[in-house]
Amino acid sequence: MNTRPGRIRIIGGSLRNSRLDVPDLPGLRPTPERVRETLFNWLAPTLAGVRALDLCAGTGALGIEALSRGAAQVQFVERHRAAADALRGNLARLKAVGGEVATADALAWLEGAPRPFGLVFIDPPFALDLWAALADRLEQGGWLAGQARVYVESPRNVVPRLPANWLLQRESVAGDVRHALYRRADGLPLS
Numbered sequence: 001m002n003t004r005p006g007r008i009r010i011i012g013g014s015l016r017n018s019r020l021d022v023p024d025l026p027g028l029r030p031t032p033e034r035v036r037e038t039l040f041n042w043l044a045p046t047l048a049g050v051r052a053l054d055l056c057a058g059t060g061a062l063g064i065e066a067l068s069r070g071a072a073q074v075q076f077v078e079r080h081r082a083a084a085d086a087l088r089g090n091l092a093r094l095k096a097v098g099g100e101v102a103t104a105d106a107l108a109w110l111e112g113a114p115r116p117f118g119l120v121f122i123d124p125p126f127a128l129d130l131w132a133a134l135a136d137r138l139e140q141g142g143w144l145a146g147q148a149r150v151y152v153e154s155p156r157n158v159v160p161r162l163p164a165n166w167l168l169q170r171e172s173v174a175g176d177v178r179h180a181l182y183r184r185a186d187g188l189p190l191s
Helices: 033-046 061-068 081-094 131-140
Strands: 007-009 019-021 051-055 073-078 099-103 117-122 144-155 166-174 177-184
Touching (some): 019 081, 033 061, 033 144, 033 166, 051 061, 061 081, 117 131, 131 144
Parallel strands (some): 051 117, 117 144
Antiparallel strands (some): 007 019
């Protein structure tokens, strides 16, 4: 389903068909509906009650979709103040319970006191090439629960360097985007 510029929709769960306002900001690239639909079909058995982290949240579409489908809590981290304010506004308008927004650089935010998350979304602005740095901070900083799921979105021909104990579960390509779901395994060496 196409939406007018500046709005995208939540595709499943309690907030299904709700519209999110999208600010007109350079580099803001909301995850397309068909990619979100695929991802959340993959995640369906593991979403109920999970604590999630949406790094480089942008519109927050991934985290709001998770809340809509049963996640207990989503921490959104977005460095651009206008995007973070729009995200707060969307959460309030939708009366979405369990979402908290931090206006911060994702790498700097991950220097704080860790709280383990069972699901993490890594979808940074592609031009910044932050995948490996974010993954290393998540893994080494104690931010991931033992069997955490980690979603990584990148350009179609880029497979980011990730920790060796992140095991690829599913991956697909849609247009210019590669999207992949990993499961963290305890006890494997870090690379």
